[in-house]
Amino acid sequence: MKDEKFQIKLNVQIGESLDNLKTETYSVDVDKKMVVLDAVHELQATQLPELAVRWNCKAGKCGSCSAEVNGKPKLMCMSKLSDYNLKEPISIRPMKTFPLIKDLVTDVSWNYEVNKRIKPYNHPNSSEYITMQQIDVDRVQEFRKCIECFLCQNVCHILRDHDLKDKFVGPRFLLRLASLNMHPLDTENRLGDIKDEFGLGYCNITKCCTEVCPEIIPITDEAIIPLKERVVDEFYDPIKWFLRKLFPKK
C-alpha cells in the first residue's frame, strides 16, 4: 500500500555567512506520513544536492537534526508534516544561538567545551559492589535521557539574546550538573562551580528550555530549581557559612 504523493512548499534558509543569507522557496513531493526531515532530504536528493543538514538516526534518538521549523525549535525527524498547515510554505531555519556553518547546520562546539569544564563523576573507593535503589536513581535517569540536541540552549534567552556564553552554561549543562549532584554515589562537590563559574544565578526560571525539550525532561522544575535551593542551603545558610569560615575547604 502506497501513500499518495503531493507537493508542498518549503522556505529554507540558504547560505554560509550572515551577509549572504537568502530564504528560497522550493516545491517538493511528499506524502502525508512524512516528517520534515524527509521533505528536506527529498529536496536535497532531487534539487539541492549541496544543502547542508545534520542528521543521524531519524528516530529522535541522537539529537542531530535540530532546527527552527516555522519559528519553533524542533527535531526535524520527529516533526510530522501532518501537524503543519501544508497550504502555506513551511519555514526551516538553523538554530539562531550558535554560529552558522552553512544552510541548516550550526557550529555547536561551544557545548562540548562547556562539558569539558564540568568535573566528571567520582565513584567512591570501595572493593565491595555498592548497591543503589531504583527509586534513588529515577530522577538521575530522567536527566540522563538528554540527547544533546541543544534546543534548550537555543531558546534560553541568556544565550540567545544576551549571548552570555562566557558566564552561563545553559540549561543542558545545569541539567548535567544536577544529574551529577543528585547521583546517590557521586563524591564530588560542584556547588561552588555551579554558583560561580557556571552562572546558575543568571537563570530566571522562564521555563522556555523545558517547553522545547523533545525528551520532555522537566529541566526547570526538577533540575534547576532544586539546584538553586541546594546552592542557597550551601552558601547562604548562616550556620554553614560560619562552619565554612572555621573549616575552609582545601
Add this chain to the structure above:
Amino acid sequence: MTDLQEEIKKMEKYDADVLVVGAGGAGLRAAIEASNANTKVIVVTKSLLGKAHTVMAEGGAAAALGMKDERDNWKVHFRDTMRGGKLHGNWKMAEIHAKQAPQRILELEKWGAVFDRTTDGKINQRNFGGHKYPRLAHVGDRTGLEMIRALQDHVVHEDNVEVLMETTITHLIKKENRVIGAVGYRRDSGNLVLVRAKAIILGTGGIGKAYKITSNSWEYTGDGHSLAFNVGADIIDMEFVQFHPTGMVYPSSVKGILVTEGVRGEGGILRNSEGERFMFRYIPKMFEGEYATTEEEAKRWLADNNSGRRPPELLTRDVVAKAILSEVKAGRGSTHGGAYLDIASQRSPEYIKQKLPSMYHQFKTLAGLDITKEPMEVGPTTHYIMGGIRVHPETQSTTVSGLYAAGEVSAGLHGANRLGGNSLSDLLVFGALAGEHARNYSNTISKYEEIDNSILEPIVNELLEPFKGEKTENPYLLHRELQHIMGDFVGIIRNEKDLTDGIEQINKLIEKSKSAGAKQGRKYNPSWHQALDLKSMLITSLLLAHAALARKESRGGHTRDDFPETNKELTQILYVLQKDENDGIKIHEEKMEDLPDELHQIIQGGDN
C-alpha cells in the same frame, strides 16, 4: 606549484601515536584504553561526539553478571553466543567476550552510567533472544545513549585525547606492510586532513546504508571495511548480515526503523493476520526442547522466568525474521506486509511506558499508534553485519601491521548470527583490547614516517575528483540504485542467479559512479560527501555479494534458496576476501582452528 601540490600544502596536519577512526562504543573505549601520558590519541568521527550509531542501541548490553539470575555465568553466555552464531563464531573471541563483559559493564558504572536496578539495588538484567538467562544490563530502551554518554564524558577528561568531530577518513596510507597514516576531510571547512600515526584502530561500524530498508543511519557506509580492504587486510564472513525481525513497516517514510527486541523480551508476542501466535511452528531442531510449545507455558514463563520454558518469540533473530517472511509469503501477513507485534495484551500501560518509553514515543509520533492499546506492525530490516575485518582474537590486530579493528567493523565473535545485546558488550571488551594492543604497538615504533607528495597526489586528486566539471551523475540517485540492487539481488533470501546478476549490476554501477559529481564549494557540502561515501558502499556491497555467492548453504544470517540446508562440512569454513594485484577481489577458503575439548563440552552440555 601545481594545484595538487597547493592542496597538499594546505592540508591540516596531525600526528598521533594511535589514531582511532570512529567514536562509537568501540572507538571511545579504545581511545580511553590507548591514551596515557606518553601516548597521544586522536579520535575522528564523521558526526558529532555522542551521535554515533551506538547512541541508537536500545535493548541492552549482554554480560553474565548474574545479578538478576544467579544461575548465569560466563560458560552459559559463551554457549549461547556460539549456538546463536550457528557454531561458526570464533571460539576464542566468544570465550574472552563472555569472561570479560561483566567487568567492562561494572567499569562503566564506575564512570557514571546509571543502569536500571533490581529490587535489591543491583544492575537489573533483561531477557533477550537466544540468551538463556536475563542478561542484558539496560536503561529502559535507551541503553546505547547511556553507554555512549558515559564513555564520552570519560574520554573528554583524558588529557592526551583529541577529538576531531565531523571528519571523515577516506584513505589509509601504508608503507611495506605497515600503516603509517590516514587522509580525510573535515565537513565544516572542507579542509583536507593528513594524520601521521604509528598505529590505527578502525571502529567505524557497519554497512546498512547499502540497503533501502535498514535500521542504520547515513554513517553506515562500510568505510572501515573498504579502508581495510584497500590496504590489503583480510575480510571474512561478509555473507552474514543480520536482518532484524522487527523493523517498522508503516508508514513508508519510517520503514526499517528499529523496534527493539526488548518488546519481545518484556513479553511482546507475534501474531499473523489470522490471529495465530505462529512462532510455535518455527522452533528449529537445534533449539528443540528449549522453548515453550504452548501459549499456556509461555505465559507461565513470563510470570516468573522460571516455571515453563521461554516463549519462541525469543528465538534467535535469523529464525524469527525468516518466520515472519514465511507468514507473509503464505498470505498471512499484516495489512502492510509484516506481522503483528503485540505487547498491549501482555502488559499494563504503565509497565510498557516505563520499560519501553522510547518505543511508545516513536510509534506515537511516527505512526500515530498507541502501543499500550494496539499491536504494532513489524517486518525484517537490515540491522547489523557479522562479517568484517579479520582480527586476532586476543589483540584485535588485523593482517596489516599497525592496523587494529574493533566493534561492528570487525568479524568473528558473532559467527553467522549475532545475539541481541552482544554488540554493546563486544564494543567494550574488544575496544579495550584494541586500545591496549595498539598502544603497545605504537610504543615499539620510534618515529613517524614521512609521507611525501608522490603518495598524497593521487589521493588528493581522487578526493577532489567529484568537483570536476564533467562529473554529472547525481550521487544520491546512484545511492538509491545501489539500494535497489542490494535489496533485489543480495537481500534476505539469495540464490546463485540473483547473486551473479547482482555482482554484474554492482560492477556496472561502479563504472557509472566514476561520474558521480558534486556541486561546487567544499564547505559542508553533502553532495561531495555522498559521492565519496558511495565508493565505500560499492566496494563493501561487492565484497558482500561475492562472499554470499561463495557460501553454498544456509546458516544464520545467510539464506540461499538454492541451498536451503545447513551443511555441517562448512561450519568451520571461512571465505576470506582479499584485494588482488589488479585491485579486484580474490577469495579463498580456510578452515578455522578446532575448538578445545573443554569448550566443546560447554557447548554440548545442557545446563551449566
